[in-house]
Amino acid sequence: xxxxxxxxxxxxxxxxxxxxxxxxxxxxxxxxxxxxxxxxxxxxxxxxxxxxxxxxxxxxxxxxxxxxxxxxxxxxxxxxxxxxxxxxxxxx
Numbered sequence: 733x734x735x736x737x738x739x740x741x742x743x744x745x746x747x748x749x750x751x752x753x754x755x756x757x758x759x760x761x762x763x764x765x766x767x768x769x770x771x772x773x774x775x776x777x778x779x780x781x782x783x784x785x786x787x788x789x790x791x792x793x794x795x796x797x798x799x800x801x802x803x804x805x806x807x808x809x810x811x812x813x814x815x816x817x818x819x820x821x822x823x824x
Contacts, residue, residue: 734777735784743781743790751793751821767792775802775811786818795823 749767750758758764767785769792771778778794785792794815802808812822 735780739781740784743785744788746790747788749785749790749792751791753793753821753823768795769793770795770797771802772797772800773802775805775808779811779814782815782818782820785820791819791821793821793823798824 746765746767749765752766752768755764755766767790769778769781771794775796782792782794796808796812797803805811815822
């Protein structure tokens with residue numbers, strides 16, 4: 733487990749969240765949280781986060797960074813697809 737206990741507490745506090753792309757659909761909903769993550773360094777940690785978020789019903793936007801080392805990972809496409817399989821959206 734690479735993530736801290738604080739991450740799990742933080743995400744549990746929000747409960748169900750939505751990706752940023754659908755936030756506009758809920759302009760008057762109180763307590764609606766759009767969650768996004770910039771994957772600046774490690775896509776494998778992002779996958780761990782995405783797995784846990786999916787497990788508790790949270791959905792998020794994950795943004796990959798074309799100028800980072802993982803961009804050349806042979807499994808990058810598969811990892812991005814796994815993020816989507818967890819119910820999250822992937823963007824640049």
